[in-house]
Amino acid sequence: GSTLTIKDLHVSIEGKEILKGVNLEVKGGEIHALMGPNGTGKSTLSSAIMGHPKYKVTSGTITFDGEDVLEMEVDERARVGLFLAMQYPSEINGVTNADFLRSAINSRREEGEEISLMKFIRQMDKKMELLEMDEDMAQRYLNEGFSGGEKKRNEILQLMMIEPKIAILDEIDSGLDIDALKVVSKGINEMRSEEFGCLIITHYQRLLNYISPDYVHVMMQGRVVKSGGPELAQRLEAEGYDWIKQELGIED
Ligand code: ADP
Ligand code: MG
Ligand code: MG
Secondary structure: OOEEEEEEEEEEEOOEEEEEEEEEEEEOOOEEEEEOOOOOOHHHHHHHHHOOOOEEEEEEEEEEOOEEHHHOOHHHHHHHOEEEHHHOOOOOOOOEHHHHHHHHHHHOOOOOOOOOHHHHHHHHHHHHHHOOOOHHHOOOEOOOOOOHHHHHHHHHHHHHHHOOOEEEEEOOOOOOOHHHHHHHHHHHHHHOEOOEEEEEEOOOOHHHHOOOOOEEEEEEOOEEEEEEOHHHHHHHHHHOOHHHHHHHOOOO
């Protein structure tokens, strides 16, 4: 499997420091959950990994199998096997979901190694069935008129089809009803393998009732302040974040 390594990462937005030294490592075969109160920098981390121009890395490193991610163009990050849901466009005029997916898969492959149309359709059908998606979703224009739940399922379909080595999923669970949450979790669980690592960013513990993470991290004030196993998420669910603030002497 691959390894994404983040070391002492500092990130500023418009001159204001948001991330103040984040350390995190995600390897193939591992599922990590990153939790924390609102506004503590979780999405900033995800945007910085993705290479969003607004998020300036002022110091620290991000590497993927030892390669400097910060030196890579955004689409190169996808090519080496990083997946960030946000990296993919919300809508492209006149491009169907199926066309988009097929070109996303092929852009990660060498010339001559492209997925055949038959194989692509077979895989997509199978995965859409697992995600309980309507068949017509394949031929609909990408994200156009998709409901919130359909968009999230579609993000998981993208994940399952593209088969990245490491995925960062930011708030994949937000706004989902319980049935959609189960389906999205089923897709992520289906991906579990030594070849796949995942960082699930979530504000809520409820997703973790369906996806059991190997590691749980808490971010506060721009740093990962605590790491543990699944029991950490359960304690957060029961007690909130105050006990950590007290433990660390953090003031709001
Ligand atoms: P989280 O995902 O943990 O809720 P964010 O990373 O979204 O937190 O936000 C962290 C801090 O950075 C907040 O104070 C937020 O207001 C600020 N921030 C995030 N994105 C932007 C942006 N695009 N422009 C200005 N400030 C931002
Ligand atoms: Mg530092
Ligand atoms: Mg966020």
